[in-house]
Amino acid sequence: MSIPPQTPEALKPLSEWPLWEVFVRSKQGLEHKHCGSLHASDADHALRLARDVYTRRQEGVSIWVVPSSAITASEPNDKAEFFDPSGDKIYRHPTFYAIPDDVGHM
């Protein structure tokens, strides 16, 4: 049996696994929440590692993984025009009526 030596090229892919964002649903009826990211070689691998890294304390019933590169994020520099205009519009918060007791999670 002959095993080719470990060249830097052979080791390279390991450090270049793409990044994935992990979303976990903690129980039925709730939404998936972003809980972190990890490196994995493909989607199946990412799902398996997400199970091991993020649900080992029974945190979830469902996992989504999304390539980080597929996410388009807002720019910190745009914060003023994106978010500040809603700061003084308290009428957009539905705080003017009571939520009936029968309405569960909201």
Add this chain to the structure above:
Amino acid sequence: MSTAANTLAPLAYVLQLADTTLVLGQRNAEWCGHGPALEEDIALANNSLDLIGQARLLYSLAARQAGPQASEDSLAYWRGPEAFRNYTLVELPHHGPMAPSARQDRDFATTMVRNFLFSNLMVGVWAQLEHSPDQQLAAIAAKAIKETRYHLRHAHDWVVRMGDGTDTSHARAQAALDHLMPYTQEFWRPSAAEQSAMDAGIGLDLDTLQAPWQQQVDATLAQAQLKASPSSGFVSGGKNGIHSEHLSYLLGDMQSLARAHPQAVW
């Protein structure tokens, strides 16, 4: 003649299962902090904790049969290698054979091929024992089979990835398979403990385990583009108490703390 209600797994067989899961749990824990990637490091630690958890339940079950002096800890820490009944496969180091006194780094392919061959066996064993008339053993099997199915999936994925990967990963996976495959012969030759378990009717049936095990091996190797490796030659005998030289070092590591501080509590 025992009735279904009081059929208990023979102590020697429970110990065989306990020793096997503990030794592989300890072996795989050697990767802790040294995994090839952070995420795989955690995955392997989870795998070890599953196996050690199974061992704890099995030792507790054995201790109840072994008498008032026995406990989970006494069975794990105060028996020497000659008393252990684990398969030789699970005590081997994470690399192939080499000259005495040589040193070699852990080989991830060896770890994953071993986990694949072993968890593939245990999925079958736990599936049988899940329906054991020994209620406590059946409950342990029901818990263990879920963990073991995951171990099999994890190891299968890696065998395929490495076999169907780069030239290096393919060569390492093939070398690991060639090295480990002969040790699987031990699975199918009943030990005295297994024979007594089968005679007692606790649900174990070695004869029907091999065909589905082989089917899974063939399927995985085909997907991984690895060559089937002959399982022939020397038949190891760990489950009969005839071990390789590696077990005593592993136990030396594992048992040293409990033996140096017998009353220590943590």
